[in-house]
Amino acid sequence: MSDENRKKFLYINRKAPYGTIYALESLEVVLIGAAFEQDVSLAFIDDGVYQLMANQETAGVGMKNFSKTYRALGDYEVRKLYVEKESLAERGLTAENLMPIVYEDEDEDYAEKPSLIFVDRSEMAALIQTQDVILSF
Amino acid sequence: MSDENRKKFLYINRKAPYGTIYALESLEVVLIGAAFEQDVSLAFIDDGVYQLMANQETAGVGMKNFSKTYRALGDYEVRKLYVEKESLAERGLTAENLMPIVYEDEDEDYAEKPSLIFVDRSEMAALIQTQDVILSF
Amino acid sequence: MRFGIVVNEGPYTHQASDTAYRFAVAALEKGHEIFRVFFYHDGVNNGTRYTVPPQDDRNLQKLWSELAEKHGLDLVVCIAAAQRRGILDANEAKRQGKDGDNIAPGFRISGLGQLIEAGIQADRLVTFGD
Amino acid sequence: MRFGIVVNEGPYTHQASDTAYRFAVAALEKGHEIFRVFFYHDGVNNGTRYTVPPQDDRNLQKLWSELAEKHGLDLVVCIAAAQRRGILDANEAKRQGKDGDNIAPGFRISGLGQLIEAGIQADRLVTFGD
Amino acid sequence: MGTLHTINKSPFERNSFATCLAHASAGDVILMIEDGVVGARKGSSFAPALAAKLSSCAIYALGPDLAARGMKPEDVLEGVKLVDYAGFVDLTTEKARVCAWL
């Protein structure tokens, strides 16, 4: 598909996982959307950063643990996961608390590269200004 | 019914009307509950104070205006509507912005008396401590 | 002790139904009695047998139905809330001229008075919602 | 202009469906095109014909169905979200072994690709939700 | 062309409104709808933050939602403009994209 027909899709995730279904159903859209070969970015703002927490263990709440799916996003060409630094800091979290999420760069002999991009609030605001379609969860 | 069999029911209302259905469906419980002759109090905390706003006009949003029902609560023996002062102040509201809600006191020749009781946060906290059953909306 | 449980949100969308279910199981395991589980607001959506959750996920309607059968629980769906949200039993379907119903096994549709009664009869009323 | 509209919450519980409906009417009155209305999350609950709201209240399902008929709107209910929440059409009912269906006139059940397509085809995608 | 930000949550109940303000760029438009309109009231604890944003963004509130919650045009913070649903539609066409803060 030519770049002219590609739109920039931004998925904004602002809710913690498990307490509500938005995180899971957002991920389902991202996976289906990958087949459409658009220019996809994900944003994790506010409690959305909890979706990326390492060591999620859901046996005790009896719910499906879907956190591993984030680590598979690279295989779906979803490789830009923007995480807001201020959101992490407010919650007492650092990058080390999150899952390592990488993709294989086919242009560089399949070297593993990080998918998580840590940005501050003003960079996140600027990112929004570059998008064609915004889906909010 | 003897006082021994009466329980103290407190309905806590914390959400604005119309944006969600909780205010309306809370009111429906209160009306049905009135037939059970319990000792009923309503609390309006946080955005719940918007439920009592005067001059609600819902034609433009196409929804049923249920605000008049609060004014009829006195006829159902629901006469203690506690409104938190701090919640009003934070929202730039005063008692004058609310509907006048009164009941007729059968013990005093049906004199009209106010149902709205304005309390501060510590009084609201103390009220909670006196209840048997709390329903939250 | 005797519990009343209120579930105010539908399955999956919020965790309320999950937490209420696990609370109910724990209470029963401790020998407590559950006088009634009352489903209000979107909570009525727990009571439709038409749900088909993904195979690798829990089926909340079935969990409630099975718990009710095992322990004789009274699962009550509020009629007013159910009408707004499209939950019907055979009687309601007939009364409203609808061509089918979707209530799940073990659930019954009744009035809000059942919630007040739960508040009166139970030692503790515990609410789960959004 | 060509709009895509996303409705993420069920009728009555949140105002999202009301606002989306009134936005759609206003857009059509201005001569805009609505490429698709996509119902996701609890929004799928707008598409059940089993609702019986109080007589003095609006019937959101009927409002959507009538608007769709009048303007040829494409009302799409997400299949994955619908399965979790018990919204079925005749095909799905058969496929899932259910004894009935509850989809409302003018709504159709389809996949999430329809949402992405709406994002691609519409000039503006507008989301209503909680 | 910039972005139309819609906000449908009370700033007293959720952080969505504050997050909306923090992510709206100069030249963007912010539209309060549904419960979000309670953020438009003058004299509230939220009014200073909203007033500060007026210097860089146009801010609107949906009139029918204000009326439903008992608010009159004169109750609204100075500088906040009112629109109806038709005006809402126009705002979406005037900006390049719509970002809903839920």
Next chain:
Amino acid sequence: MGTLHTINKSPFERNSFATCLAHASAGDVILMIEDGVVGARKGSSFAPALAAKLSSCAIYALGPDLAARGMKPEDVLEGVKLVDYAGFVDLTTEKARVCAWL
């Protein structure tokens, strides 16, 4: 006997948690469940408010909800105790009433 207050909302997302703290009396118990458990994390901007309340109320968090959100017992503010669902049931029986802050 006092009150058991349950809070199931993140303090970063809604005002429910702050309202819960403001309405819990000395001797009451506060239990964080569902998304509310994110308020238990040490080092967050909410931790000082929660820590201050520990002087007058016992505060618990539901362990299974912490685990689901990737939090370990050592991530939790000192003084906050963990319970499972059975412990949740016990807390309801130990207090005279349950107040859910939704």
